[in-house]
Amino acid sequence: MTELRVDDEAAIVELRRGLDAAGYTVEGIQRALGLDGPFARETAEIPYYLRLLPPGEAISALVKLFLLDVPVPRAEAEEALAVDRAERLGLVEIEADDVRGLVDLVPREELLVASDRFRDDRLPERPDHVYGPTPPTRALASLTVRRPVSRALDLGTGSGTQAILAAAHAERVVGTDVNPRALRFARFNAVANGVSNLDLREGDLFEPVEGERFDLVVCNPPYLVAPSEGYAFRDSGVRGDQFCAELVRRVPEHLTEGGLAHLLVSWTQADEPRRWVEGGGCDAILLRYLTFSPLGHAAQWNRHLLGDPDAYGAALDRWTEWYREQGIGEIVWGAIVLRKRAGRNWFWAGSPPGERVVSADRHVLRILATQDFLATAPELLEERLAAAPDALLALAFHLERRGGAVDRALLRLDGGLGFEVGVDERTIELLRALDGTRALREVAGDAALPVVRRLLELGFVVPA
Secondary structure (H helix, E strand, O other), X not given: OOOOOOOXXXXXXXXXHHHHHOOOOHHHHHHXXXXXXXXXXXXXXXXXXXXXXXXXXXXXXXXXXXXHOOOEEHHHHHOOOOHHHHHHOOOEEEEOOEEEEOOEEEEEOOEEEEEOOOOOOOOOOXXXXXXXXXXXXXXXXXXXXXXXXXXXXXXXXXXXXXHHHHOOOEEEEEEEEOOHHHXXXXXXXXXXXXXXXXXXXXOOOOHHHOOOOEEEEEEOOOOOOOOOOOOOOOOOOOOOOHHHHHHHHHHHHHEEEEEEEEEEEXXXXXXXXXXXXXXXXXXXXXXXXXXXXXXXXXXXXXHHHOOOHHHHHHHHHHHXXXXXXXXXXXXXXXXXXXXXXXXXXXXXXXXXXXXXXXXXXXXXXXXXXXXXXXXXXXXXXXXXXXXXXXXXXEEEEOOOOOOOOEEEEEEEEOOOOOOEEEOOHHHHHHHHHOEEEEEHHHHOOHHHHHHHHHHHHHOOEEEO
């Protein structure tokens, strides 16, 4: 397994310049493959991808080396990058007349992220495998509030993606990880992305930052609830969801007043997360993204065995039996946002669609502000409210019906967490009347209060 060299920062910077010059970016890869949307790498589709790449172009060689794990003739590789320098950095190896990439080197929006090789048809070969950006990585990044802060902490930094993103709006960032190989990748990625305000420390969770406080904490922990151990990126070694429970309980002691924490978590009983935050001195937003049955969860985490029916079936049986023994009837995956605040704290829960991942930090801030408002507003009917400026109303009509009667109406936000609400014509008229100039009492009566309150909570209506 590759051991990156991070002692030659000038070589890393020069490598990044060369990749950019060759067009090795998200947009460049899309153009090379003739894709309209994001590139979703699937091992079984590698022969197809190879035939899409334009022959003789530098970006084709780079895609083969660092995305598809396909060897390239040395002469072709030399046209795309300085092979000897890449070999010294631990990015490639030279085998006779061929060059083979040893790491994944993946452009993600404005970032370039190095990590261990990913294969969707097998588990990693070693327990200290370092993953690159994954869908949970992007979900956490989309939730994180991007406001200027003094100090930020990335717990379990892995390849460093969250820490590097935080470095753009924090004066100083600390990234911790129990896996020294992860810290090596994180250092490489920090240099490749021009980040100089990141302090990487080896140790388990809060151990390297004992007694320190931060304005922002982010964490994509090993939250898997399963009968498995050994992989640093997913297995905590603590049975059930107790690892996540302890993590959430300990975060408040490391937050400054007004500081925010964003954590991905799993839990197995509906009311557990509420108990985790009780007495912690934090307001809490709980987001339930996905709920699995024991069998569904076992299938999700053992998809690498699909090519071996016997092994796949045995894994499903072993996992579901373990869930039965533990008394686990469902597994929920989601996120918790905590805000340290003196006084009486509130708890709010919502269930956004799990498949939609877009920038949602403004929506998170809106929920925080709305819950503060609802906790202090003496009488909602006396308040002036308005439809949110980014609220969208989608209407569906049956064209053959005279009068254009609305068949369905769906309220959503342009961006954010992806909440969607079906509304009737009475609610549509109410939304049009909420222009911020009149108290709610003048627009609607007591009967509308439950609807208005829910629209407030979800962010479709805001205090004027």
